[in-house]
Amino acid sequence: MDQSQAPILRALSRYQSDGQLSYTPPGHKQARGADPRVRAVLGDAAFAADVLAIGGLDDHQESRQVLVQAEELMAEAVHARLTFFSTCGSSLSVKAAMLSVAGPQEKLLIGRDAHKSVVAGLILSGVSPVWVEPQWDAERRLAHPPSQRAFEAAFAAHPEARGALVTSPTPYGACADLAGIAEVCHRRGRPLIVDEAWGAHLPFHPDLPTWAMDAGADVCVTSIHKMGSGLEQGSVFHLGGDLIDPAVLASRADLLGTTSPSVLIYTGLDG
Numbered sequence: 001m002d003q004s005q006a007p008i009l010r011a012l013s014r015y016q017s018d019g020q021l022s023y024t025p026p027g028h029k030q031a032r033g034a035d036p037r038v039r040a041v042l043g044d045a046a047f048a049a050d051v052l053a054i055g056g057l058d059d060h061q062e063s064r065q066v067l068v069q070a071e072e073l074m075a076e077a078v079h080a081r082l083t084f085f086s087t088c089g090s091s092l093s094v095k096a097a098m099l100s101v102a103g104p105q106e107k108l109l110i111g112r113d114a115h116k117s118v119v120a121g122l123i124l125s126g127v128s129p130v131w132v133e134p135q136w137d138a139e140r141r142l143a144h145p146p147s148q149r150a151f152e153a154a155f156a157a158h159p160e161a162r163g164a165l166v167t168s169p170t171p172y173g174a175c176a177d178l179a180g181i182a183e184v185c186h187r188r189g190r191p192l193i194v195d196e197a198w199g200a201h202l203p204f205h206p207d208l209p210t211w212a213m214d215a216g217a218d219v220c221v222t223s224i225h226k227m228g229s230g231l232e233q234g235s236v237f238h239l240g241g242d243l244i245d246p247a248v249l250a251s252r253a254d255l256l257g258t259t260s261p262s263v264l265i266y267t268g269l270d271g
């Protein structure tokens with residue numbers, strides 16, 4: 001694919017130069033309906049760029065495939081099988097990933113250094129956590145992600161666990177042995193979820209630690225607004241392998257409130 005393409009920017013630019021206005025939200029109608037004081041601070045460009053993906057950049061059938069093309073470009077750039085975007089932060093994405101692996105009362109192995117959005121996901125879903133202890137670094141006085149051995153032991157004690165979730169990098173910047181943990185999961189036919197909220201930069205430089213997709217993880221969520229340059233709440237799901245059905249992940253994401261029509265259409269075409 002031609003990685004210099006930017007389908008969303010192109011569609012947005014066309015939308016603006018055609019002088020289009022939709023009958024859908026947002027109600028500010030490209031700044032016209034916004035308070036002048038807000039326009040003075042934010043600038044009209046913020047409103048001009050605030051356009052729905054469907055009924056705006058594209059039609060309701062997504063016949064121009066604007067989002068799909070952008071997601072395919074990103075998937076290729078970072079070696080994922082499938083990528084789709086969310087505007088609800090990794091706080092939502094990680095919950096959708098958890099729900100696509102385990103249901104109420106089912107067990108999920110989770111590194112104890114998980115973000116509070118993971119804990120919220122447990123409370124909302126009723127998924128039962130099996131906590132896996134991080135590694136204490138006494139010299140630096142901080143915790144590193146749990147080891148491969150710790151996940152192996154947790155699976156041995158809870159073989160019915162539906163999969164595992166690890167946070168990598170941690171907010172301190174340390175990365176897990178993702179390939180090792182993925183191998184532990186896959187030996188049992190179970191998926192590995194990686195909360196890679198802080199790892200948007202990892203796929204883009206060879207000297208950085210291996211990131212989730214290259215290490216064989218099944219799904220990872222990445223905050224583009226953290227170590228990437230995206231706007232606030234920009235988050236991405238990446239899928240690898242075939243242990244997680246993209247349609248199931250998309251439906252869980254939809255259920256939680258991030259719309260993902262493109263991936264539903266995409267997987268529909270895929271059969």
Ligand SMILES: Cc1ncc(COP(=O)(O)O)c(C=O)c1O
Binds near residue numbers: 094
């Ligand atoms: C490890 C980890 N996971 C998930 C999140 C949630 O990410 P977001 O801010 O994109 O909702 C955070 C946020 O700081 C985080 O540190």
